Amino acid sequence: EPEVTQTPSHQVTQMGQEVILRCVPISNHLYFYWYRQILGQKVEFLVSFYNNEISEKSEIFDDQFSVERPDGSNFTLKIRSTKLEDSAMYFCASNLLAGGTDTQYFGPGTRLTVL
């Protein structure tokens, strides 16, 4: 069964550095998402992306964050200048359709640690 993959599984960075988290969504899916989960807290929506544009974003997704689908297969999340509070598990998800009960398929996550 097709899966969403994410790399790296764990990223350690220094505060103020830029990081890029990578995801390969399921190949025929059209909608892509990033969520994050700070340790011990809820999974929170960051952004959704469709047709090479952001279609929805949360308050968390400020100017420090950006997303891109650079080559038709990868979907990336960039954090420009990391802060300690960006330490979290970041999940990528994708689905074929946007509406109804269409399933969002999640990747295994990237654990980001900001020192």
Next chain:
Amino acid sequence: AQTVTQSQPEMSVQEAETVTLSCTYDTSESDYYLFWYKQPPSRQMILVIRQEAYKQQNATENRFSVNFQKAAKSFSLKISDSQLGDAAMYFCAYRPQGAQKLVFGQGTRLTINP
């Protein structure tokens, strides 16, 4: 803002028995979608079951079923004949009609005792 609450941080059940995980949500919308996701220790979230708010019939998927009470804004998950492989973190999630984002609860960690 819509919120999802799972009031049971941890639950445990004996293998082969039945367990119910609770979920309540807050919304002013009448059309929406509800989901239960399972996150095993490998950390990839997998969809367990889903429900459209306009459907009165409760969804079932093999040993998994839901008790959807729209007026009470309650969406509990029942796992029958619990198996060791059911051990995981379970997340309840809500999706508004016309939106793409999922709003998650805090999760319930389910332990299965052999």
